[in-house]
Amino acid sequence: MxxxxxxxxxxxxxxxxxxxxxxxxxxxxxxxxxxxxxxxxxxxxxxxxxxxxxxxxxxxxxxxxxxxxxxxxxxxxxxxxxxEGFDFRPGFPALLHDIHDAGIPQALVTNTARALVDHCLPVIGDEFFATSVAGDEVPRGKPYPDGYARACDLMDVNPDDVLVIEDSPTGMSAARAAGCRVLGVPVEPGLELPEGIKTLHELRGVTSFAPRDGHPWRIDDFQELWNEL
Structure with a gap:
């Protein structure tokens, strides 16, 4: 990874x-x-x-x-x-900070248009990301692989060396089509996930990256997940 x-x-x-x-x-x-x-x-x-x-x-x-x-x-x-503001998913943005400090490049890849991404990035922490790719900056959005393929090019890494974390079936399909390893973290109930996609709940019994028993997630945890995908 x-x-x-x-x-x-x-x-x-x-x-x-x-x-x-x-x-x-x-x-x-x-x-x-x-x-x-x-x-x-x-x-x-x-x-x-x-x-x-x-x-x-x-x-x-x-x-x-x-x-x-x-x-x-x-x-x-x-x-x-x-x-009007928005909430972070559990564990963020501290997790982004820790991964950044560990020296692992991170990308943000979204179907959202750049104008709206720029509403969110300063709040999320644009300093944590080596690059970001918005939905209107590639020929085809998710479920096509263009966004993730572009992010890999910008980070100068092979897709099969990249862990993608996605909540939607559309995004999971896009990442897999790009050749990345995919970890699903679905939030919406009842979503039909692409066949073969493993989820955080399946692998660790939890549905978010909230600290477990008071212990935050570390880069080693992601390496272990990577090895199981």
Whole structure:
């Protein structure tokens, strides 16, 4: 293991519920009240995917002009929501600090657009990351491998030397397609994970990186997880 790449929403920060707020509101404006099952289809996807999915559930046919119109609304609403603050997932940002101090390069790879990533990075700690790749900076977002492949190139490491930590099936598929080792940390209940993906709960019996019995996670813990994937 020569580097670690992290997803952002739902993995490092507890922003998935906030994305849910904007998604439900947008769908209502489109004329449909999403069910939780329908909302789950959008988890981890790009803004374009989320908008197209909501349009289809609303009985409308997505087209580039319509998607761009809703994207403007969606990004503006998410900017408002994120400006109100957000919570970290358990164990962060202290864990990022410890891994950084151990000399292991870290990347942030997200489907979120750069304009919204820049709302979050200063709070998360952009000094911890060797690089970050936003969803609108690659030709194809997750579940395609472009983001993780780009991060590996920027860190000058082979994908098979990189541990990726993801909460969504979309992101897990992207990381695996890029050739990285993948550890799942799903937060949303009932998500169907890609076949063969191992989770933190499966390997350690916990669902987050909160300190265990008062002991924080260390880089050796991640090396052990790496060896089991």
């Amino acid at each position: 020569r580097a670690i790449a992290w997803d952002m929403d739902g993995t490092l920060v507890d922003t998935e519920p906030r994305w849910g707020i904007a998604t439900y509101e947008m769908a209502t404006l489109m004329g449909v009240d999403l069910t939780p099952e329908q909302r789950a289809v959008t988890v981890g996807g790009t803004a374009e995917h989320t908008i197209s999915t909501c349009l289809e559930f609303a009985g409308q046919t997505p087209n580039p002009e319509l998607i761009d119109t809703w994207k403007t609304w969606f990004f503006a609403r998410m900017g408002e929501i994120l400006s």
